[in-house]
Each structure stands twice: as C-alpha cells, then as structure tokens.
Amino acid sequence: MSGRIFTDEERATAKHNRCEARRCLADEASATVDLLLADVAGDLPAWALAHAEKARRGRPLSLIALKCGDCSGWQKAEIAGCAVTSCPLHPLRPYRA
Numbered sequence: 645m646s647g648r649i650f651t652d653e654e655r656a657t658a659k660h661n662r663c664e665a666r667r668c669l670a671d672e673a674s675a676t677v678d679l680l681l682a683d684v685a686g687d688l689p690a691w692a693l694a695h696a697e698k699a700r701r702g703r704p705l706s707l708i709a710l711k712c713g714d715c716s717g718w719q720k721a722e723i724a725g726c727a728v729t730s731c732p733l734h735p736l737r738p739y740r741a
C-alpha cells in the first residue's frame with residue numbers, strides 16, 4: 645500500500661464506480677441469460693431455473709451451468725460426462741463425476 649489517505653469524495657467516487665461496474669456486469673449477465681433461454685422449448689428443470697436467477701444477478705458459475713445445460717439438453721448426467729474437452733468451459737463445468 646502506498647499509505648496515501650483518500651478524501652471522502654474520492655472514496656465516494658470509488659464506491660460509486662464499483663457499484664456501477666457491478667450493475668453493468670449484472671445487466672450483461674441478465675441479457676446473456678435471456679438470449680440463452682430464448683430458444684428453450686418446454687419447461688426447464690428446477691436446477692436450471694435456480695441457476696438462471698443467480699446468473700441474472702451476475703454469478704459467473706451459474707452462467708456456466710446454464711450454458712452447459714443448454715449444450716447437453718438440460719441433463720445433469722450429460723454435463724458430468726461431457727467429452728468435449730476442446731470447450732473452454734469444460735474444466736469449469738458443474739456436476740462433474
């Protein structure tokens with residue numbers, strides 16, 4: 645640390661900027677979830693709905709779970725046994741065996 649003392653105004657500005665960045669990320673995540681779920685035919689499993697809610701709030705692991713679910717036909721067993729090692733999300737996929 646530099647030992648610099650920040651003014652109240654600088655602290656308030658930094659806090660505002662952090663909050664704004666979080667809001668932007670959550671907005672982007674929500675839009676991504678909407679696009680991902682736009683083409684889903686039928687009902688989603690309960691676990692996917694829970695991940696969708698978390699992903700809309702900006703949780704990256706829930707976004708990954710939704711993408712993996714979409715790719716595997718919303719089957720947890722398919723996600724766990726995914727053999728597509730060229731996918732950049734493969735090491736991060738949920739429900740691994």
